[in-house]
Amino acid sequence: MDHAARHETILCTPETAALVRHRIGETQYREMPLGEPIEFRQSRLTTVSAGHVLGSAMLLAEQDEGSMLYTGDYRLGESYTAGQAELPHADVLVMECTFGDPFYRLPPRAETIAKFLDQVDQAFRIGATPIVHAYVLGKAQEVTKILTHHGIRVQQQQDVFAISQIYEACGCDLGAYELYDGRPKQRHVVVSPPRSQRGSDVHGVVLAQHFAMTGWGWNPQLAARYRCDHVVPLSDHADYGELLETIEQVAPQRIYCTHGPKRFVDDLRGRGHQAYWLG
CATH class of the missing domain: 3.40.50.10710 (Metallo-hydrolase/oxidoreductase)
Structure with missing residues (x-):
């Protein structure tokens, strides 16, 4: 929510819409409840739970040519307030990697x-x-x-x-x-x-x-x-182990990383993945 700004139209979950209204006021919202796909231009868009905060969602975009999952901020595992993240398969994965350093394997x-x-x-x-x-x-x-x-x-x-x-x-x-x-x-x-x-x-x-x-x-x-x-050390971001688990579950052909250490891309390439830094 600290990244929220005014746009012509905001696509988001109903919970996110309520929170954004509190931060920036009224604008045009198109609410997308979790798991209910919509057609948007040439794509089929579906929100899936991100497990980060209430209403947080990943976005699955599907076209005839393939699919892409954009994570935004997310965390795996159970949460008292944010729901549990879901990880559908996608051909392309765009993921945040805040804790993309092996040091940040947080305790259970x-x-x-x-x-x-x-x-x-x-x-x-x-x-x-x-x-x-x-x-x-x-x-x-x-x-x-x-x-x-x-x-x-x-x-x-x-x-x-x-x-x-x-x-x-x-x-x-x-x-x-x-x-x-x-x-x-x-x-x-x-x-x-x-x-x-x-x-x-x-x-x-x-x-x-x-x-x-x-x-x-x-x-x-x-x-x-x-x-x-x-x-x-209580985080609402995926730790290093959860980042690797994400890639294993999504099974993408290509990975684009953002909001973390660039060396995470080198790490993924060393593990045999086709990974790139999204500057």
Whole structure:
């Protein structure tokens, strides 16, 4: 959604349309529910779940000459709020490769969540308020649902709360959360934007423990930049192993990579794939 801009017509899922309206206002939307193909010019277009945030979709374009799958931002595996990505076969794959480095084989998500919940509990035990810093759209709602699913109540900063209300209107139940009013409640977690963004300061908290939620935190050399007590490697992007799994499942003849390290293309060529960097 941080890439959204005004266009003459926006083709997107209904959930994405609701979120984009919040960001940029009214424009012409052509809504494409997941799995319901439309004819557009000379192509048959189908949205399939991307597992990134609510409403995120890959686009499968099919013509008589062949097919292409454009991933956009995506992640494999289960999600509390974003659904699970689907990977249809396509002749050409255009994929993001944010974590296209073998270092970024992130730990199992269940393991990461269990460790995070334990750290939250430890903060409660010393009388601290856990403040979780996460992207306003997507990660903040995923973290909220993780917490409420495990019986932990949440207070949200205004920008996060506004997006969460759209999630709820789209049928995504986030559990027991409320707007933060400047007064922290006992055994509640406050969810706030990343510390580098406007609105991340949480006033009224006497003793806090700060958490950053990002896959980049898996790299200890990068973790210090987040200025938090804990950096949790919870990502909404495919890690290195999931990128390779994507290629195996889609089985494309050609691969075009973007938004990641260019050396990932060399890696794929070394594995026998016809891969190119899309500059």
